[in-house]
Amino acid sequence: MLDDALKTQLKAYLERVTQPFEIKASLGDSDASREMLQLLQDIAAMSDKITLATDGQDERKPSFSLQRTGTDMSLRFAAIPLGHEFTSLVLALLWVGGHPPKVEPEVIAQIQALDGEYSFEVYMSLSCHNCPDVVQALSLMAVLNPRIKTVIIDGALFQDEVNRREVMAVPAVYLNGAHFGSGRMTVEEIVAKLDSGAADRDAAKLSAKAPYEVLIVGGGPAGAAAAVYAARKGIRTGVAAERFGGQVNDTMAIENYISVLETDGPKFAAALEAHVKAYEVDIMNLQRAEALIPAASEGGLIEIKLANGGSLKSRSVILSTGARWRNVGVPGEQEYKNKGVAYCPHCDGPLFKGKRVAVIGGGNSGVEAAIDLAGIVAHVTLIEFGDALRADAVLVSKLKSLPNVSIHVSAQTTELTGAEGKLNGLNYTDRVSGQAHRVELEGVFVQIGLVPNTEWLKGVVELSKHGEIIVDARGQTSLPGVFAAGDATTVPFKQIVIAAGDGAKAALSAFDYLVRLPVVNA
CATH class of the missing domain: 3.50.50.60 (FAD/NAD(P)-binding domain)
Incomplete structure (x- = not known):
């Protein structure tokens, strides 16, 4: 699961663990469960303060919890946190193991003082570079305050759950079952939303x-x-x-x-x-x-x-x-934002695996997005307003070589459509012939400048x-x-x-x- 270099690096970090804790895994018969078990076995073998149990009964399989001995801490990963989330895993292990976080003391005190019961679920993808900030913030909060429970969920691993909740952009955070926020958030921002008096104190x-x-x-x-x-x-x-x-x-x-x-x-x-x-x-x-x-x-x-x-x-x-990011400014864009309309292909691309998507914009960012998405989704339609793609020649050549990409230039997007709260298509007009066209799809990535x-x-x-x-x-x-x-x-x-x-x-x-x-x- 971990190569030798990562194992050496992780073992050095885990030497900083000072308090014993248990990893409890809830596993099934899937390949993902076997991958998770191998990862957790590797981790447990690196420190005598970490024990591994495999008799967890959580409904999300595979998943694992981190529990410091003698505490009511509740932090769970319904994910195999590698890729962009490997750092999140390392930090969680260290914090649960007693290593102090590099956070301002006043923020720590603010988290510990939060009253009430908070049950967070955060949906992320391993390719999302904005997700680790949110994952790490909510992990830290669960470690510092026993009234805060956090579950980190890989949307690609639990696709049925993502579809049922209509999560179409990550990171997506739910608090006590209701939507709390989307996009990158720092621990200070999350705490400020929970602490009603924080803004007034900060202003003064x-x-x-x-x-x-x-x-x-x-x-x-x-x-x-x-x-x-x-x-x-x-x-x-x-x-x-x-x-x-x-x-x-x-x-x-x-x-x-x-x-x-x-x-x-x-x-x-x-x-x-x-x-x-x-x-x-x-x-x-x-x-x-x-x-x-x-x-x-x-x-x-x-x-x-x-x-x-x-x-x-x-x-x-x-x-x-x-x-x-500049908006397209057509009907449906705001209505279906985060419900099929997205702006970060790296973050949200995995949520559209096997689906049809469009990219609006033929500059470098648009063509790069289309190339990246083509390796994940069923089909990519690129829509460019101008009469030619504006990206670097090497990118255009790569895009045109892909079998599941369609390119439309001189195409003006006129509307993003949907039904039952989700995007279902894009309408555009050929600026040369004036003919109207429609593309049936599940996602649109906007890449048209700033x-x-x-x-x-x-x-x-x-x-x-x-x-x-x-x-x-x-x-x-x-x-x-x-x-x-x-x-x-x-x-x-x-x-x-x-x-x-x-x-x-x-x-x-x-x-x-x-x-x-x-x-x-x-």
Whole structure:
């Protein structure tokens, strides 16, 4: 089950286990049950503090629970957690075995203080790079609070259950039998949803902070680079980010960041945050900006109002709010979102195994998605508005070689249709002949580019017709003391390396702005 390298790595980790615990497996006669048993036997053989029992009676087979001796802990994996979830398995083993988690003490205290009974079920796929954050968050919560029960379910392993519950996007979280949330969530976000007073406490704490010299709004590559460059100047620097790493978290493979041959988005995002944390930067996660109030006079304080009611002030601001996936904007898209309409082929592709899907978009991301999906689903239909695919030639050649792919160019998607709450088809018009066509399918993956996260800045800073923040060569916006960088700006070519460079430039420009302000005598 585990190769020698993984066994050596896991054995080294399990040396950190300090408290005995039992793995109890509920197994059947399937190949998956035999694979799970082999994995669990390998794990139990690596530590004298881990015992394995195979007499579990859970209705989900195969599955296994982790139970620390003498506790009421309830953490179960209805999955063989390899692939992207191997790290989740290792962390769960360590936490159950008494190894302390690398989480802020106040978050741990908040989890332990949660009252009531919470029974979580999280559906994931082993190819989903957003799922581990949710799996690890809910695993940790089950370890820290006996009133919290967590079951992690591999949707591909329990396809009948997924179909019955109509789970068509992962991660999907259910709490006490009702839908709780979908998509990537951190432990802080989950706890905040359960702790009704958290937002008010957070708002008051943020509003009480002293003004910054540079405040960065957004924590993607541009924001991270700006934070590092500003902090290295020795000035008070803060970062308010909705999620650190930004859209990088949703990127599967990164192979063009100079000096890094290959990495993945979540790993790169974690590295960005670690680099920023190496300096004295005040990082404020889970913070969405809602308004920018310009300074009353030159060199005065600029205010950023936050969605939770709090506010932050600074002598200069760098806007690096990035962009998000663009919607098709046709009837049915919002109605069937997460009910057949998806945006992440790596995350949700396994849920459509053996089914018919479409990909909207003929650029690199769309063609790559179609290639990946073709290895999982029964058939892929690619819909491109333009008269030719815009992806790199090598990708187009690969796509055209696949036997279960149909390509339609000059095709305008007009409607996504469904019945009984689920997507069942796509309508498009041939832009050359004007003829209407219909494709019967179960899933649609939208891959048509990005839209900047700048709606909250309309009427405050100058925006382009596409909603991008207009900046000059120094990253300066139309407002004195307000700079911008990254995918939210008019800078062409939305690339990680360009965003990082622009973030550094904006920080240097902000510092130059600050040092040139007139000295105010007390």
